[in-house]
Amino acid sequence: MNRYLSIYAMLWRNSLVREMTFKSNFLLWIVVEMMWFALQLSFIGVMYLHTESIAGWSKWQVVLLVGASHLIQQLFQAFFLINCTHLSELIRTGKLDFLMMLPVNTRFIVSVRQLDFGAFVNAATSIAVMIYAAHRLHLAPTWLELAGFLALALTGVVVHYSLMFLLASISFWTVQAQGIVWAYYNLFNIARLPDAAFKGLFKVFFTFAIPMLLVSNVPVKLLTQKLGSPLEMGLLLGMSLLCFAASELVWRLSVRRYTSASS
Amino acid sequence: MRKYWHVINVGIQNTLVYRFNFIVRSVFGLIPLAATIFLWRAVFNGRTDSATVASYTLGEMISYYLIVTIVDALTAVTDDDWQMAGDIRDGAISQFLLKPIDYLYYRFCLFFSGRMIYSSVALVPVGLFILYYRGFFVLPEHAATFGWFMISIVLTAMLQFLISFTMAMLAFWVLEVSTFIFILFAIEYLASGHLFPLDILPPAVGKALYFTPFPYQMFFPVSIYLGKTTGAAIWQGLIIQAFWVVMLYGVARFAWSRGIRRYAAFGG
Numbered sequence: 064m065n066r067y068l069s070i071y072a073m074l075w076r077n078s079l080v081r082e083m084t085f086k087s088n089f090l091l092w093i094v095v096e097m098m099w100f101a102l103q104l105s106f107i108g109v110m111y112l113h114t115e116s117i118a119g120w121s122k123w124q125v126v127l128l129v130g131a132s133h134l135i136q137q138l139f140q141a142f143f144l145i146n147c148t149h150l151s152e153l154i155r156t157g158k159l160d161f162l163m164m165l166p167v168n169t170r171f172i173v174s175v176r177q178l179d180f181g182a183f184v185n186a187a188t189s190i191a192v193m194i195y196a197a198h199r200l201h202l203a204p205t206w207l208e209l210a211g212f213l214a215l216a217l218t219g220v221v222v223h224y225s226l227m228f229l230l231a232s233i234s235f236w237t238v239q240a241q242g243i244v245w246a247y248y249n250l251f252n253i254a255r256l257p258d259a260a261f262k263g264l265f266k267v268f269f270t271f272a273i274p275m276l277l278v279s280n281v282p283v284k285l286l287t288q289k290l291g292s293p294l295e296m297g298l299l300l301g302m303s304l305l306c307f308a309a310s311e312l313v314w315r316l317s318v319r320r321y322t323s324a325s326s
Numbered sequence: 327m328r329k330y331w332h333v334i335n336v337g338i339q340n341t342l343v344y345r346f347n348f349i350v351r352s353v354f355g356l357i358p359l360a361a362t363i364f365l366w367r368a369v370f371n372g373r374t375d376s377a378t379v380a381s382y383t384l385g386e387m388i389s390y391y392l393i394v395t396i397v398d399a400l401t402a403v404t405d406d407d408w409q410m411a412g413d414i415r416d417g418a419i420s421q422f423l424l425k426p427i428d429y430l431y432y433r434f435c436l437f438f439s440g441r442m443i444y445s446s447v448a449l450v451p452v453g454l455f456i457l458y459y460r461g462f463f464v465l466p467e468h469a470a471t472f473g474w475f476m477i478s479i480v481l482t483a484m485l486q487f488l489i490s491f492t493m494a495m496l497a498f499w500v501l502e503v504s505t506f507i508f509i510l511f512a513i514e515y516l517a518s519g520h521l522f523p524l525d526i527l528p529p530a531v532g533k534a535l536y537f538t539p540f541p542y543q544m545f546f547p548v549s550i551y552l553g554k555t556t557g558a559a560i561w562q563g564l565i566i567q568a569f570w571v572v573m574l575y576g577v578a579r580f581a582w583s584r585g586i587r588r589y590a591a592f593g594g
Contacts, residue, residue, distance in 0.1 A: 091505035098512040106521050110369065113379045113526060118368040242347035246354035253361045260368035265360060 070167060071175065078178040089181055096137070096185045103129050103255060104192070118259035123199040124287055125257060130193035132255035132279035134186050135216050139223040141182035146174050147227045151234035157323045170314055174228065197286070204286055215282035215296060218303045219254075222278050225306035226250075228314065235317035254278045274302040329427060330435050337439030345447050352399070352448035356455050359395055363388050363459070380526035386552055388462040390523050392455075393548045398520070399441075399448045401483040401543075403490040406437050410494035411503045414585070423586070430491060430578060437487050466551055474560050478547035481567045485543055488574035489514075495578070498585030519545030525554065539570040 082089050107129055111122040120128070150173060153159040162176075163169050197204070204212070227247050253269055258276040261269070269275045277299040284290045370377065370384040377383070382390065410433055413419045422429040456463055466472050493510055496503045515521055517540035524532050524545045535541055546563055549555040555563060 085502075088502050088505065091502075091509075095505055095508045095512070098509060102512055102516055102521065105516060109522055109527060110365070112528070114369045117365065118371070242350045246350050249354045249357050252358035256361055256365055257368075261361075261364050265364065 067167070067171065070172075074175060075178060079180060081177070082180050093181045093184050096181065097188060100133050100185065100188065100192075103133070118257050120257040120259065121200075123196045124283070124289075127193055127196040127200065127287065128257060128279060128283045129255045130189045130196060131212075131216065131283045132251070133189040134193065135219040135223065135279050135282075136251050136254070137182045137186040137189060138216070139220045139227075141179050141186065142220070143174060143224045143227065144182075145177050145179055147224075147231040149177070150228075150231040154234050154321070159321065160323050169318070170311075174224070200287065202286060208285060211285050211296075212282045215285060215299060216279075218299055219278035219282065221303045222274055222299075222306050225303070225310040226273065229306075229310040232310070232313045232317040235320050250275050254280075270298075271302070274299065274306070277302060330431055333427075333432055333435040334439045337436040338443060340436075341440045341443040345443065348444050348447040349451070351404075352444075353451045355395070356451060359391060359455070362391055366391075380523075381554075382523065382526070385462045385464050387523075388459055389464045390548060390552060392459065392463060393551050394520060394544060395452055395455075397479060397482065397544060397547055399445045399452060400479055401441065401486050403437065403486050404440070404444070406433065406440065406487070407490040407494045407507055408504070410491065411497035411507075414494070414497040414589070415501070419589070430582065433491060434487055437483075441483065464552070467553055471550060471553065474564070475547055475551045478550055478564060478567060481564070481571055482543055482547050484571045485539060485567070485574060488571065488578045489539070489543070492574065492578045492581050495581035495585045498581075498588050514540055514543060517541070518543040519548065523549075523554075525549075539574065542567040542570055 104126065107122065107125050110117065111125075115121070117125065153162065153173070159169075159173075162172050165172055230247055250273065253275045258266070258270075258280040261276060266276065270277060277295070281290070281295050281299040284295065290296070366387050367384065369379060370387075373379075375384075379387070419429060422432065466475065489510070490507075493507055494503065496506055500506070517524075517535050517538060519541060524535060524541055527535075542563075546555065546567060550560055550563075
């Protein structure tokens with residue numbers, strides 16, 4: 064355990080040095096992410112120019128939801144995203160050999176090799192937006208609720224990581240998996256919308272198969288006292304464990320197929 | 327002229343390789359589209375069938391997004407800008423300085439063939455999707471409307487291409503163009519009407535946007551289709567759209583000639 068912590072500390076230092084070599088690029092990427100966040104917020108803003116509520120959600124409740132969804136997405140991005148998208152590259156070039164030979168768990172080193180520090184800045188922006196929305200809603204969450212929110216948000220990060228890693232593992236089977244990994248980006252779009260707006264098969268699929276409608280809805284519903292029953296929290300937790308287990312299974316099956324690249 | 331037909335031919339064969347990626351992209355692209363439709367249905371929920379939100383009925387609103395998806399498949403620049411920037415960065419454009427072929431026309435042919443293949447691949451999933459929502463899908467009132475719509479789409483495609491070409495020319499000056507491309511893309515996404523119809527914006531904002539080329543990249547053709555732009559406003563709009571195409575062609579040419587002067591081939 065201690066060994067893993069010290070390895071992880073080294074990876075942090077490495078990533079930080081790497082980021083700081085391209086300072087202007089680092090700052091520009093933060094601007095890009097902020098613009099997309101502003102875009103989502105303006106979408107909500109424009110919709111609420113023409114309506115009071117969407118499926119029982121008020122404007123500031125949805126802003127809180129968009130903020131929470133962005134927070135979860137950015138935390139996922141900070142820790143895991145680049146590593147997931149790099150996996151197919153590692154396989155294609157055969158660099159994975161080198162990582163496999165290291166005396167640590169291969170999935171660990173593949174998943175956390177590099178950090179995206181800009182995403183921490185964007186996570187902070189989304190927290191600021193959430194605090195403002197909570198203020199407009201006159202929310203006064205207890206410490207227990209805040210802790211619950213944080214725990215559920217991290218559970219959401221686990222869901223994103225597991226699903227994206229599972230998709231990335233498909234690169235072992237076909238080189239075209241890169242497209243699938245980027246396609247996952249489309250799913251973030253659903254996570255930031257109020258679950259009550261969805262119906263039928265779509266809702267069932269994105270709750271029980273790909274739990275996008277739980278990831279950020281459940282933590283925000285805890286804060287805004289919208290939870291139908293505490294079971295919803297259990298569902299998110301259960302689904303995240305299931306997703307993680309599935310990704311581990313696919314990973315193990317896929318690694319067995321790995322034959323390295325000609326070198 | 328014949329050599330450019332050849333380029334289109336080669337372009338078609340090259341993009342066919344990506345048909346799997348295209349199908350994935352078009353299928354996954356339907357998910358946020360479905361989500362947006364759900365959201366608007368929730369907004370209209372509890373209102374009567376003929377009720378409007380900002381002058382849109384539910385059918386018109388859903389059709390708006392469906393038409394946007396079609397126009398997007400036909401005209402959106404996907405990989406072209408990265409490829410052009412890549413060509414400049416690693417010196418692949420050197421050959422165009424020697425060959426009797428114009429880089430801008432060359433890229434336009436590739437863009438054209440790429441869109442042809444993408445549209446035909448996306449036809450199946452998008453077609454099924456529209457079929458599912460056929461109850462909401464409105465058709466244009468007159469055949470002439472459809473004709474104007476098609477003309478406008480052609481101009482839209484040119485506009486999209488020329489803007490991307492100009493952006494890619496930045497690669498002559500900066501090493502990493504992707505951030506700039508993403509920033510412009512974010513602006514376009516809102517200002518061209520991808521996210522929502524521009525006439526549901528506060529009127530002052532909507533009017534201000536009409537001084538930029540952005541509405542002509544998406545909103546204008548769709549508004550012709552839906553009958554939101556009618557009569558004299560159609561050909562006036564088409565003239566402005568054509569003006570932007572000519573203008574951006576000039577800008578693109580200027581950026582290219584300036585860039586070439588700075589260009590020092592690497593490797594070779």
